[in-house]
Amino acid sequence: MGIDWKKYTYPDLYDELIDANGKPRTIAEPLARQLANMDPEDLIRLKQTAELAIKEMGVSFTVYDAEGGSIDRQWPFDILPRIMGSREWTVVDKGLKQRAKALNMFIDDLYHDQRIIKDKVFPKEVIAKSKNFRKQCIGMNPAHGIWAHICGSDLVRHSDGNIYVLEDNLRVPSGVSYMLENRQVMKRVFADLFSEYSILPVDDYPSQLFDTLAALSPRPAAYPQVVVMTPGIYNSAYFEHSYLAQQMGCELVQGSDLIVDDDDCVYMKTIDGLERVDVIYRRVDDLFLDPEVFDKTSMLGVPGLMRAWLAGNVALANAPGAGVADDKVVYAFVPDMIKYYLSEEPILPNVPTYLCMRDDECKYVLENLEKLVVKPANESGGYGLLVGPQSTKKEREAFAKLIKADPRNFIAQPTLNLSTIPTLFDGKPEPRHVDMRPFILSSDQIHVTTGGLTRVALTKGSLVVNSSQGGGSKDTWIIDEESI
């Protein structure tokens, strides 16, 4: 009965729960004990219960089909949790706060004196060619000097057992609602397991998010008018927008619900007339925010919104222009930023990164394409990648051309052996690769979620965890280790 973990192991990889000898790690022992009493049929039944719960709870994300329509798809979920000890997590938490601090100082610096460029720590040409640098933001002073109020940083564990930061998402990072809903689903279907562990809670995120946003209000009030701005029901993250609005008790608005009046203040159209808005948690990209300033054809934005923001009459989170640090070339400089602004050593390492803008590194990249992962600097969602070891000669040649044409736009990293974690298929655990996206909230205070959203590549051997490309997710447990 139960699971033979000896058969589970996978050579040369780090597994989150099972060690190289096929023995559950200390943090996984209570889980393994529970599983030892269960048949594959029990696990299949649990998985079905979870799927039903997800359907009932209406957790979905939107994907676009070939005909240009969109469909709501259920959120793929695995019932075996990802477990991490609180001692390790404390270090990660500190490292993420340090990173968010440095990134915000960097963005603020870029839109002011650009000291980091004058001191030759950061090359000027990177900014000159950045797609996300907004000259309209130069000289702006957002509240508390914070630009990236909500940051989602992707973490991976390599086969050396260390945790690395893979990228920082500073534009409109999504996924936090799934982190919260995953915990709800687990409580419904796997309640037995909760009694074996002392699991740190995650549910205070919506109130922390509200506090973070409220602290940005230009008008002091106990409950400033905070709204969530969505591009609308056809956006892939619409579920999350409506979920967060609901959880925070805020209005969920679209661009057409807002107007900027002659006084340069933002108002929402309500049944009682116009009502002033103080803080907008916008889930709309910079370029669609304000047709007067950016994309003139944008139907999602609000004419005059930038005017109101620059006048200090409304707070936008994240601030326009914050995306300048959401660039894989900028990423490579984050450890330098930490040293430069904070005079500290980086707590969390970056994945070693080759910048094609540097001639010698570009040469190395071109000579070693089959070993590397090549990424364009400004894409997100796992699009436009070259995964060297899985590529064909033709693909490599095509990428070499792209790199030579625009070296600034590419970086390369060694292919990481992302750690694996037991994931159920037909009631039996198989190793699948995972990453984790914690969220960092910054305004007058900094909060990091307890754990984050764990994403798992459901296809055997695949390293792509994005939900738009066949990824699933797991609940993430940070365990109070003193209690095991």
Add this chain to the structure above:
Amino acid sequence: MLSRVASNIYWMARYLERAEGVARLINVNSNLLLDLPKGISPKWGQLVSITGADELYSQEADDSDRDGRQALKILITDEKSPVSLVTSIVNARENARTVRDVMPREVWEAINSLFIFAKDGSAQALGKRGRYQFLSDVIEQCQTISGILAGTMNRDAGYMFLEMGRLIERADMTSRIIDTRSANLLPNDHEMDEESPALLEAVKRRTYDSLQWMSVLKSLTGYQMYRLEMQVRIQRQEVLKFLMQSTVFPRSITRCMLEIEATLEILENGERALLVINRLKRQLDHANFTKLKQTELQHFVDQLQVGFSQLHDELGYAYFGQIQDAKQTQAAG
């Protein structure tokens, strides 16, 4: 409450009520046809024209469409037809999608199942056999949704817009169902067989007449309520009084107006809409159905429908701002 959200809730309720109303409309017409004397051919085109979709149904189509298949497509299955049952349900669902966060989860699930049911099953309603069952099921599911809403939603502004959407559409549908009855009236005297003895004709006509009014009442689930309230046998002016002027029957036009009035008195900014309501109430009050002959009745109903449309516009100006969606059409008057 955001104007857009209020407007979406209002339209969701209207479309749900419209789906139920169209189902009732088709059911009443099917029943009336069964009661028609031999030799009089049913006119499906009039039904289409009552819902305001004339342009989809030409005169030629009407002549060749003996079994009503063409007309029923327009009224039930055709997603391109603005008045079809399926279109209304699709629109109700689209509006519900954007206001999922202000309604209990069960409402969305129920609307979603209605949508799936209608998409899968509407084709069977084109034939005579499956039609009654399909339409009754649609009516029942619409009522289930209303029940969930009534039993679970906070009585806040959102609920008031839900109510007003439902009531305007309901009043409008009752007026259209009365129209259907008028359209299927037996031919006038001079078209009848001149050979038949006058007395026999008169008896026949009276019988058909009351049978048909009974059908109208039944289609509105109003037969028993009529008996309780009016305590007279089924006859034209009494049924019209009941459907237009009753203050107790939930589908009577006056009752709908009274409920909207009560809601508007709680909400602010409803003055102009209240003016329209008061005018409609006066018109209803002063109507004398014994005197109103068939064409005059049709004219009176048209006037009411213009009033509903004005009421809708006033709500739009007062609460929904400019973002009132032009695509969501008031069924033409």
